[in-house]
Amino acid sequence: MQQTRQTKQRKIILEKLRKVHTHPTAEEIFQMVLPLLPKVSLATIYRNLEFLEKQGEILKLEHKNNESKNRYDGHTEPHRHLICKKCGEIVDISCCCCCQMNKKDLAKYGFTVDDGFIEILGLCKKCSHK
């Protein structure tokens, strides 16, 4: 059993992520914490994001549309993500009425589904007007 330590870096990364309602990349998070942690390294950002995800404190969004970067979400309450296939924008939507339905349907396939992990791909307003 390995103890875990509460480091300044880990604390600040989580705080920043909680405060924001976007879905920043590791690089963006790096920029966000830089004023508070001028010496922090990108590797530390990645390591802490992985740690926090394993602890269930944050979500890692691994869908990459036209950008090969993961994004992170500091809010773990059940919600869904609308992802624009063109510009990669991610929009939160509240859990709609068909969650229950999905769960039943999906049980047939042996899948266990968490409401927080449904991603719907489409085109955002801007991109669909082109």
Added chain:
Amino acid sequence: MQQTRQTKQRKIILEKLRKVHTHPTAEEIFQMVLPLLPKVSLATIYRNLEFLEKQGEILKLEHKNNESKNRYDGHTEPHRHLICKKCGEIVDISCCCCCQMNKKDLAKYGFTVDDGFIEILGLCKKCSHK
């Protein structure tokens, strides 16, 4: 207006992808066509997959769970994907009753959604038994 040419490579890649009901990676597709195209290069696989996706002949699945590779789907009829967050397995499911509902809900957010592009993340039978 640039003409497009029907090359042996392009034809075989699409045929192989159509024949199969899995969601192979570029590397796996490379292995699949190697017997028919012993001199083919991985770059050609990637270029043709991009081409075929732009033509709407195949789907590119950009969600990467525990594997940093894109996957491809030779079947473009509306269907959804169940993706296992742990092992990355992708299962096709037929379009269920809540498609309509989703579309209406999502219109509120300005999103245009195509049935083929809904991905539901969860745990497959094997992984949920651990």
Added chain:
DNA sequence: ATTCTTATTGCAAATGGTTCTCAATAAGCA
């Protein structure tokens, strides 16, 4: 058929997000 244009290929090198190595640092128990 043959020629000609240029889209496409194969190879190798480049790219870029993420992970890893390792010595130095610091959290927090004794």
Added chain:
DNA sequence: TGCTTATTGAGAACCATTTGCAATAAGAAT
């Protein structure tokens, strides 16, 4: 206050994907 070792910072390594370029081959024109 000292001590153990989890964590950090810096840079190198990794690896899926993309790109540059000369060679090849579709397929239209002759």
